[in-house]
């Protein structure tokens with residue numbers, strides 16, 4: 001066991017053994033910690049000088065749960081035998097059942113501080129009492145990882161807090177504070193961090209002396225209610241899961257395992273739980289979600305930026321230029337995180353509109369119960385609207401969010417260079433224009449950077465930080481830091497048309513249009529893409545964004561990716577017939593207040609006209625195609641472009657692109673992101689399919705060199721460039 005990963009043990013004069021889990025930063029239950037706990041408890045059982053035990057975690061945190069990297073290792077090796085038996089061997093036999101298996105009776109009390117999550121909370125649940133510091137987070141978030149609690153949590157939590165609350169905590173994976181835990185009966189006493197160990201020792205001794213109850217949670221039934229009551233609660237939970245999480249097997253499995261324990265008893269429930277836990281660890285859902293967990297934490301590790309000893313500067317005042325949809329969203333995100341914002345517009349009418357939008361954004365959060373009114377008032381006080389540059393003398397960063405016009409942006413940036421202080425970061429929210437072109441008329445290329453937000457900017461979690469070859473490491477680090485402060489996930493990307501996400505997804509709607517012109521029904525495509533897990537299909541998305549955006553963007557992509565784009569006549573025909581999507585209430589769908597969008601069958605003649613003009617149906621007849629092929633013909637071209645993004649080094653690592661697609665395009669997180677999903681499907685299948693379609697339908701499907709090489713050599717698409725013979729040959 002490494003020196004910092006260990007289980008400490010000391011016995012006080014009062015006969016209480018303190019067992020301390022040490023594995024910074026969150027005391028994850030790594031295999032050596034679990035082995036150490038088993039050894040310590042076995043030792044305690046034998047020692048006559050130990051009367052009672054307090055279990056705690058080092059550094060102000062009890063435990064963040066089972067070491068998730070062990071499950072990742074299972075995914076990489078396929079070997080599930082490395083999963084330790086904690087539930088029965090440690091919790092039931094050693095901790096909870098001290099009472100019956102050992103001659104001397106030794107109660108165990110959990111002293112909880114900071115957080116007890118997942119397996120961490122489950123350890124505490126197995127103890128005979130729980131004392132917690134104020135504000136500690138208690139939760140079972142396992143379902144977010146595609147698994148269920150596996151150390152007895154599905155059995156003990158309902159027996160402590162009652163069935164409805166336990167189900168709610170597990171299905172929502174939302175932790176509660178220790179104060180609420182006390183009210184529910186999960187926590188026995190709340191004491192200050194300074195008093196935590198003293199009071200816990202005292203509790204343990206008093207349990208041993210029978211002055212406090214000696215409770216083995218697994219054997220309790222008082223909070224469960226009658227079997228018929230329990231079945232009613234479980235039935236409601238099942239219906240809810242069916243509706244809200246049809247793609248997530250762990251949700252249904254969790255309810256089933258809880259029921260098993262209620263019907264057959266807690267111990268049988270623990271055994272069933274362990275069995276289902278092991279099955280779920282091996283599921284594709286767990287593979288995807290666990291990949292996303294680590295990928296999300298890797299994004300801010302940027303070689304040459306986060307590892308060279310730089311310190312982020314404190315950015316107190318930020319100017320936003322342009323109060324349109326994007327600018328006002330960005331300003332909203334900033335003021336909500338306590339950052340002073342100067343909003344600049346060209347005239348008072350636009351300025352007023354921008355400020356009203358920001359106020360609407362902030363007040364909307366209050367109405368939806370997501371923000372307290374006083375916080376909203378405080379945030380709005382941080383906003384100042386201006387019509388000139390006089391306030392720009394002391395700003396730390398400017399984010400330009402005006403229309404996509406090269407000349408206008410160049411003028412703005414050369415003005416900013418003269419007016420802003422030399423340390424000021426000059427960021428642009430452009431989604432298409434080359435950053436080198438925007439900065440061409442300045443000598444400040446080292447502080448020019450892209451801050452590409454996704455709409456609505458105060459809600460969407462992704463921030464693409466676009467760097468050029470000249471952007472300084474300090475500027476990138478500062479923007480990563482601001483991104484985190486405003487609750488975004490910052491992904492550092494290279495400079496190219498569409499950057500990482502929009503570029504990767506440019507073939508998404510083009511592929512859908514191609515299929516329509518081959519005779520496939522629009523609404524079938526949308527339905528299948530929604531069942532795959534995206535929030536909506538490509539046509540509903542086009543309705544939502546408005547057709548103007550689609551036209552402008554596809555022009556940009558046609559110019560940059562010549563030879564591999566597909567231009568459909570459909571969009572122009574829709575526009576010509578007076579349609580512009582949801583905006584004007586006329587799109588592929590009918591939009592009525594209070595009801596879901598309904599397919600608008602009156603577009604069918606327009607679709608027919610598009611097919612006639614496109615003239616790509618073999619023999620003039622609609623192709624016959626399976627549901628799976630439809631999904632693949634839309635998403636494999638996306639994978640193909642992702643391969644080019646990886647090949648060109650636009651992202652640092654494949655998992656960054658996965659996170660960017662999950663957060664920016666709402667690609668289903670339980671599929672792990674575009675590249676991870678493609679590797680699960682198999683590069684070979686993706687390649688062979690694209691090759692076949694390219695022979696039938698042209699270059700839009702032509703496999704990229706990166707995909708071809710990896711498919712042929714059997715190298716995963718996500719493997720770093722250094723893994724391929726091509727890169728080795730270059731070295």
Ligand SMILES: C[C@H](O)CC(=O)SCCNC(=O)CCNC(=O)[C@H](O)C(C)(C)COP(=O)(O)OP(=O)(O)OC[C@H]1O[C@@H](n2cnc3c(N)ncnc32)[C@H](O)[C@@H]1OP(=O)(O)O
Nearest residue numbers: 026028064065066067068069117118119141149150151297
């Ligand atoms: C059998 C059992 O029932 C199964 C389980 O217990 S599964 C695990 C259940 N627990 C969880 O899901 C909690 C996961 N962790 C978290 O939500 C958050 O890390 C936290 C709330 C504990 C702390 O958040 P925060 O302070 O922002 O730190 P965060 O950056 O997330 O994590 C710090 C480091 O600890 C690691 N870490 C956190 N929890 C971990 C865990 N359970 N296993 C392994 N590593 C973990 C992170 O990967 C990160 O590593 P890095 O510095 O190398 O990137």
